[in-house]
Amino acid sequence: MKKFVTKTVSSLAVLAAMTAAQVEAKEVKTINMAYGSANAGSLDPHFSTKSQDKNIFGMMFNGLVRFKPGDTNPANIEADLAESWTSSPDGLVWTFKLRKGVQFHAGFGEMTAEDVVYSLNRAKDPKTSAVASDYKSFKDVKALDPYTVEITLNNPVPSLLGLVANYHGGNVVSKKADMEGDFKTHPVGTGPFAFVEFKSKQYVKLAAHKEYFRGAPQVDEIVYSYVPVNTSRELAFKKGTLDAFSGTREERWVNRMSRNKNINIAVFAPGELRTLHLNTKSGPLADVRVRRAIAHAIDRKAITQIIGNSVTRPNTSVIPVGYLGHTQEVPQYEHDLDKAKALLSEAGYGDGVTLEIIITKNEALLKPMQIVQAQLAKANINLVMNVVEHPAFHAQIRKDLSPMVLYGAARFPVADTYLTQFYESKSTVGTPTGVTNFSHCDVADDEIQKARVETDQQKQLDYWKTAQIKISENVCSVPLFEQMQVWGISKDIDFGYEFNGSVSLGPMFNEQTTKK
């Protein structure tokens, strides 16, 4: 009898322990999110500017300063890893005082000035960074003491804070982690969430960084999955396996989903400017008349009508709306098929032009491309489209393999970043210093370079305006429209702050975020 009682008691104890463990296990708060791409681009924040990666970087890394959560306005930039900063009267020397006691993920120790110096130099080096051209004006970065960093510039930079914010090259990485291990597969930052694992074509898992300097996150885990098919993500959300997912960026989808009780549809900034870049140096497109014909053959209104006005924004400048330096006072190419045909004939292509181009399977670009294809066909400009996987698209267009590239991008909202990356000849794809100048554009180098070092703001704005006019006149590209970000987010999730935009192009969950 005694034996029986002992056994019963002990088994009950085990059961109770197991139940407790289960209850504890159930309390792990995970946010499951999914993005519409087949795979990650790269896990290195200095190496990838691709939309599918930025969101993760935003949750894993900090900069010296940061965009206010939920805001994309550079005027509202606030302190992040730096507590305070000063600049010399000529704007050439910037001194940042760092927070003390900020811890890197995975026990990589305290973040100090050494890490900041290392990170900024890493962002400046074309071998380790895809945005090196943004940091050309950095003459020297040094640590004055473990908590003070001094940046010396060759010339004043339009918006220095943007270059040290939690975005692209401004993300601070752990020097020790980069020196010791493979940073590309095990990135280490200081952000609210730390990298746990990456399964190719499946997901990236992040865990709460308990020692995060703003306090431990209230959510334990974030699983960021790659689900390229729109319908699959939507069904997964309806089944309850997802809490947040990138939506179909079309009005009818937003309208339909808004009827669902459990979802908040977030349509937010920044707008990604969808631009059709035309190779100005080879083939029929080398003739400016052919490029102008293309500009006249495109009907922007019809494009936004198909995609929906609530998720798009019109723009005819090569710089997105709202960027410092943007102007709409550029040559306008109204939709006029007769003019397009006349220009083609004048250029000796009366019988039409056929171009073989590369485009991604990603609907957000494939769709506008197919609409453009149909519009150009009416002017006898025929596009043969090779539809490839999204990562292959990014790789091939950077090898200068497509004479026409439809690209959508949001960058730091100052004209300089956009002009440098897309229209300065140094950034021409297929060259060692190549970034994303798909058009081989070189008509505004002078203005772009002068504006970068100009201290008089009015003069700087004038240079940028001239650059935009020259690029438009030469039709290095045809800006189509701006595509806003669209995500579906469960009502169980509370950001903890007002979410109106995200330079990381996705919902940035942080230490304030909670899940019911």
Added chain:
Amino acid sequence: MINTLALNVKTATVSTYQILKSSKLTWIGTLIFVIVTLMAVFAPYLTPYDPISQDPLAVLQEPSALHWMGTDSYGRDVWTRMLYGARISLFISVVAVVAAMIIGGALGIVAGYYGGRVDMMIMRVMDIMLSFPTLIMGLIVVAMLGASMTNLVIAIALTVIPKFARVARAPTLSVKKREYIEACYALGYSDIRIMVFHILPNVFGEVLVIGSLWIATAIRIEASLSFIGLGIKPPTPTWGGIIREGFNNFLDAPWIATYAGLAVLVVVFSLNLIGDGVRDAVDPKLRGE
């Protein structure tokens, strides 16, 4: 042996009438296939729309009197795209199967006729090709060569060539031992002349029967490859491509993928009915011989 030889000869001479007589279902299958083919051929007369012209004001409309099968997310008429898509899908499938029939049939006859090492080499290569599931084989070829109409035809043809080679080789082995072939040797005919004029007619029937069955599979492969994005380049409509586009909008406009899926189902079903009928017609057991 004599029996087998007799069968081969009969197989070759199966008349269309015999096939159709064999069952009502075969009639139905033939009728459906003929109707679909005619619709594909006369597509421009059956619709007022252009299959690739977009209408921004009529995006994802439900089926109506104006658009019988609704419109897709570009405002294109789905019924029109189905008709023109049938042209492409049927063309690719038929051309691929005919090409495979010619190449596979020739390889089979050569293997069977020469025997020995030639037979060994050809048939082992065929075995290797057969070891890949048909869709995987198609995928590999299109992924390697790139997606275009010619490459799709090549991909589908490659998946079915080994099957035709096998079917052609077996009767060749028995036919080549018959006296009249020996007589050909004695007369000093060339190998090619013997294969083309004296063996081929005896093998042709069986290869044709298999061909009718494989067109259905070819349609399925084409639809599958287009669905996973390895099909013909946009905006050319194909049934697989329409299903793919419809699938992206399935929750908004379920009719697009449903209609295209049904079309594939109906045509594959009709071809299978024809195939079954043909097989029954040439199967001596079922004919009570």
